[in-house]
Amino acid sequence: MNPQDLATKIQANTKLVWLEAPGSVSMEFPNLIALVQTCKSHAVITALDNTWGAGLAFRPFDLLGDGSLSVDMTAHALTKYPSGGGDVLMGSVMTRDDALAMKLKLTMMRLGICVGPNDVESILRSLPTITLRYEAQDQTARKLAAWWQSQAACVQVMHPALEGSPGHANWKALCAPDGGAGLAAGLFSVMLSPKLTQAQVDAFCDTLKRFKIGYSWGGPVSLVVPYNIASMRSGWPSQLKPGFLVRFSTGFESADDLLADLSQAAARCLNI
Numbered sequence: 001m002n003p004q005d006l007a008t009k010i011q012a013n014t015k016l017v018w019l020e021a022p023g024s025v026s027m028e029f030p031n032l033i034a035l036v037q038t039c040k041s042h043a044v045i046t047a048l049d050n051t052w053g054a055g056l057a058f059r060p061f062d063l064l065g066d067g068s069l070s071v072d073m074t075a076h077a078l079t080k081y082p083s084g085g086g087d088v089l090m091g092s093v094m095t096r097d098d099a100l101a102m103k104l105k106l107t108m109m110r111l112g113i114c115v116g117p118n119d120v121e122s123i124l125r126s127l128p129t130i131t132l133r134y135e136a137q138d139q140t141a142r143k144l145a146a147w148w149q150s151q152a153a154c155v156q157v158m159h160p161a162l163e164g165s166p167g168h169a170n171w172k173a174l175c176a177p178d179g180g181a182g183l184a185a186g187l188f189s190v191m192l193s194p195k196l197t198q199a200q201v202d203a204f205c206d207t208l209k210r211f212k213i214g215y216s217w218g219g220p221v222s223l224v225v226p227y228n229i230a231s232m233r234s235g236w237p238s239q240l241k242p243g244f245l246v247r248f249s250t251g252f253e254s255a256d257d258l259l260a261d262l263s264q265a266a267a268r269c270l271n272i
């Protein structure tokens with residue numbers, strides 16, 4: 001979240017900076033343009049985990065829209081949006097740099113990394129519908145995130161497209177530069193009140209009927225995961241309020257069914 005801090009951390013032996021927008025789980029959206037410019041000014045290679053953007057929310061190979069700024073490579077969990085079925089594990093690395101492509105290719109060959117043809121077939125079948133799926137899950141997630149904003153048990157909603165969410169202005173500059181609605185993945189986190197207990201939060205997740213417990217996203221079924229941020233990070237992220245973090249990913253269920261499910265589970269378990 002801090003390009004100046006990144007500049008101080010780049011050393012003479014730094015070869016590559018790994019970027020992600022937004023950050024996993026905590027969902028803060030960095031100033032990707034400034035981060036890439038910082039790396040470029042130090043002649044360091046940039047790699048972006050672009051699983052969230054999926055090649056749809058923004059253009060990592062043309063960050064300013066005039067062809068002047070590009071990350072060097074992107075990595076995608078094809079497991080998520082490109083598959084859309086929640087039934088394939090695969091990844092990809094992309095670059096427009098021929099020399100880098102050759103390095104990657106030789107490394108893959110020497111490590112013997114390959115994928116199964118049936119998995120490739122399912123990804124190829126799913127790719128033509130990725131835009132429709134991404135947009136539908138985005139719409140549903142925004143409805144659920146807005147509902148959480150009205151809940152007393154929720155102290156913070158982390159969804160890059162929501163006003164007030166950490167790094168929202170950075171999301172807007174990159175994903176909605178024309179002032180439109182922009183695009184965002186069907187993924188968001190909520191910080192539940194520290195007045196609750198972990199047992200209440202866990203009971204809430206268990207009481208949900210439409211949301212299954214699971215880490216992945218971009219598949220047909222909505223998912224929920226309670227996260228213990230303190231055990232995942234070296235320090236509590238400064239942009240997060242204290243509380244219990246729960247992450248949601250939206251599937252293809254109707255938003256009304258999902259909202260009704262959240263309501264019934266919250267009414268039973270999240271009384272503060």
Ligand SMILES: *Cc1c(COP(=O)(O)O)cnc(C)c1O
Nearest residue numbers: 024049051052077078079089090
């Ligand atoms: C899921 C995920 C991965 C890893 O993908 P798998 O295919 O599940 O191993 C990498 N990056 C991000 C941001 C992810 O969400």
